[in-house]
Amino acid sequence: MFWKKEWKALGVMTVVFLTCFYLPTGKVRFDNAILEALHLVKWYAQEHVLLCLIPAFFIAGAIAVFISQASVMKYLGARANKVLAYSVASVSGTILAVCSCTVLPLFAGIYRMGAGLGPATAFLYSGPAINVLAIILTARILGLELGIARAVGAILFSVIIGLLMHFIFRREELEKSNSQMVMPEPEVNRPLWKNALYFASMIGILIFANWGKPEDSFGLWYAVYSAKWIITGAFGVAFALMLSFWFNMKWWHVLLAGFPVLLFSLIFPEVPMIAFVVGVLGLSVITSTNKGESGEWFASSWGFAKQILPLLFIGVLVAGALLGRPGSEGLIPSEWVSRAVGGNSLTANFFASLAGAFMYFATLTEVPILQGLIGNGMGKGPALALLLAGPALSLPNMLVIRSVMGTKKTIVFISLVVIMATISGLIYGSLF
Numbered sequence: 001m002f003w004k005k006e007w008k009a010l011g012v013m014t015v016v017f018l019t020c021f022y023l024p025t026g027k028v029r030f031d032n033a034i035l036e037a038l039h040l041v042k043w044y045a046q047e048h049v050l051l052c053l054i055p056a057f058f059i060a061g062a063i064a065v066f067i068s069q070a071s072v073m074k075y076l077g078a079r080a081n082k083v084l085a086y087s088v089a090s091v092s093g094t095i096l097a098v099c100s101c102t103v104l105p106l107f108a109g110i111y112r113m114g115a116g117l118g119p120a121t122a123f124l125y126s127g128p129a130i131n132v133l134a135i136i137l138t139a140r141i142l143g144l145e146l147g148i149a150r151a152v153g154a155i156l157f158s159v160i161i162g163l164l165m166h167f168i169f170r171r172e173e174l175e176k177s178n179s180q181m182v183m184p185e186p187e188v189n190r191p192l193w194k195n196a197l198y199f200a201s202m203i204g205i206l207i208f209a210n211w212g213k214p215e216d217s218f219g220l221w222y223a224v225y226s227a228k229w230i231i232t233g234a235f236g237v238a239f240a241l242m243l244s245f246w247f248n249m250k251w252w253h254v255l256l257a258g259f260p261v262l263l264f265s266l267i268f269p270e271v272p273m274i275a276f277v278v279g280v281l282g283l284s285v286i287t288s289t290n291k292g293e294s295g296e297w298f299a300s301s302w303g304f305a306k307q308i309l310p311l312l313f314i315g316v317l318v319a320g321a322l323l324g325r326p327g328s329e330g331l332i333p334s335e336w337v338s339r340a341v342g343g344n345s346l347t348a349n350f351f352a353s354l355a356g357a358f359m360y361f362a363t364l365t366e367v368p369i370l371q372g373l374i375g376n377g378m379g380k381g382p383a384l385a386l387l388l389a390g391p392a393l394s395l396p397n398m399l400v401i402r403s404v405m406g407t408k409k410t411i412v413f414i415s416l417v418v419i420m421a422t423i424s425g426l427i428y429g430s431l432f
Contacts, residue, residue, distance in 0.1 A: 033321045033330040040320030040360075041313060050273065052102040053309070054280055055206040060105035061301030062202065064113060065293055066195055076115035076123075077177075089122035090158040091130065099361065100397040101312055102206075103127035105304045108404045117173055117405070121413055122162030124401070129154040129392040134367065138387065141367055145432055146380070150387050153424050157388060161416050168412055189293075190246055198242050204235035209276065229265075229272045236261070236279065249286065249294055257282030308400050315396025319360045341373065344381040344429030346422070352382035353421035356390030357414060358398075366390050381429020389421035 024030045063072075076085050103124060111120045130151070139147025166173055211228040214221040224231070240258050243249040260282060265275040287298035324330035340351045361369070370383055393414060402410040 029329070029331060032328075033324070036324040036328055036330045037317045037320035039328070040325050041316045043325070044313070044316045044360075048099070048101065049309075050277060050280065051209045052099065052206070053105070053305075053312075055202060055209070056102045056105045057301045057305045057308075058283070058297075059199065059202050059206065060109035060304045061297050061299075062199065063106070063109035064300040065297045066198070067113065072110060072113040072115055076110060076119040080116065080119070082118075085116065085119040086122055086159050086162055089119040089162060090126050090155055100128045100392055100394045101360075101400075104308055104312075104397060104400045104404075108304060108308070108400075111404060114176075116166065116176070117169055117409070118162040118166030120162075120405075121165045122158040124413075125161050125392045125417065126154065126158035127392075129158065129388070134391065138367055142370060142374070142383070146384060146387070149384050149424075149428050153384065153388050154392075157392075157417070157420055157424075160420065161413070164416055165409070165413060169409065194242070194246050198239070198246065201235050201239040201242060205232055205239065208232045208235065232276075233265070243294075247294060248292060249290065253286045253290075257286045307403060311399040311403060312396040315394070315399045316360060319358065319395045323355075323359055337373070339377075341382040341386070342377045342379055344379045344426065346426060348379055348382045349385045349422045349425035349429065350418070352378075352385040352425060353389040353418045356386035356388075356421070357393040357418050358395050359390055360394040360396060361390050379429055380432050381425035381427075383425075384428045385421040385425030388424055389417050393417055 074080060075088060106127065107120060107124045110123065111117075115123075135147055135151045135154075138150050208224075208228050208231045211225050213225050216222060236258075240254050244251045244254045257279070261275050261279040264278050265272065268274045284298065287294045288302075289295070290298075320330060322330050322332055324334070337351075337355055341348050341355075366387060370378070370386060373386075374383055398410060398414060401413065405413075
């Protein structure tokens with residue numbers, strides 16, 4: 001009887017002991033993989049948490065608090081008009097220039113508020129995949145054909161994947177639809193246009209704070225990059241005014257939170273990140289100490305952060321150990337990847353899709369990485385397959401998706417992305 005209860009614990013302890021006993025420390029590839037994992041998680045913490053994820057958490061929390069469940073179900077719910085729901089979800093990436101991890105809090109927010117599985121997964125795919133900047137960069141660096149194929153493929157993917165997810169889990173969606181009775185219009189504290197401007201200000205902060213430096217030091221994109229922090233600051237001022245006048249935050253609370261931001265931006269103009277962090281801390285303090293809806297907003301945002309951040313960091317560590325950073329190697333040699341994706345065979349396209357699904361690509365980094373792989377012999381079909389699977393998925397992303405919608409739905413979603421990317425690669429490779 002004792003062994004029946006304790007055999008699982010004994011088995012786990014045995015596996016852990018044997019792993020530690022035979023740990024291949026001292027071998028160059030293993031030691032380098034550990035360093036790569038630490039380098040990648042450090043880079044992720046420096047480049048993505050403060051500027052990408054923190055604003056995304058606040059936006060997700062705002063969705064949960066300031067947007068009514070009836071509104072979400074009206075436009076994205078199981079009973080919503082399908083054309084409208086999938087149209088909104090499929091083009092969201094043209095507004096949100098986010099990576100596969102930054103989109104997660106936003107996806108979790110709308111899914112928990114009652115969005116249907118189809119529109120929610122269409123949004124989950126399209127958020128990082130249909131990135132206007134990335135598509136333009138793809139067309140300029142990798143060729144117009146590949147850029148157009150990526151744009152068309154990503155939009156079609158989001159709709160088809162959403163429809164297939166809805167069809168596969170139609171019984172659950174039918175139950176959700178039946179449970180979502182037609183709800184009366186809720187009483188609102190402010191009109192829709194005020195909420196729209198409020199969300200636009202936060203999205204503006206998210207987009208322009210993360211605006212990357214273009215290769216050319218001239219033109220519109222570089223002009224925006226040069227003024228990115230001025231534009232971000234303008235959105236921040238508008239956001240602060242809305243908090244004070246529309247969201248019942250005491251004006252002197254907002255002023256106390258905003259004054260240090262101005263002060264540090266003047267003291268450290270060459271390091272705008274310091275002022276940004278001070279702003280995040282100030283916003284956290286004034287919202288967390290508020291007993292009204294602003295306090296609920298912070299609590300909701302913090303709930304998303306507690307659920308998502310640990311899983312993301314674990315996933316980034318594992319991805320770094322296995323695949324390393326661009327230009328560096330983890331446990332899996334990069335030459336294996338280059339060798340496996342040559343030509344336009346089914347195996348090459350499938351491997352490119354699968355490898356892309358597990359790799360982590362920050363926004364826009366997939367283009368130079370793919371440029372290097374094409375230079376090493378990667379076929380055009382596998383290149384498109386990786387572009388369609390890679391930006392939308394990653395190992396950290398998968399771990400969080402599972403915690404939001406369960407193991408079965410996550411496996412089906414990943415499988416659909418990989419299979420469709422493989423088929424698209426085969427078709428594109430045979431045509432071009």
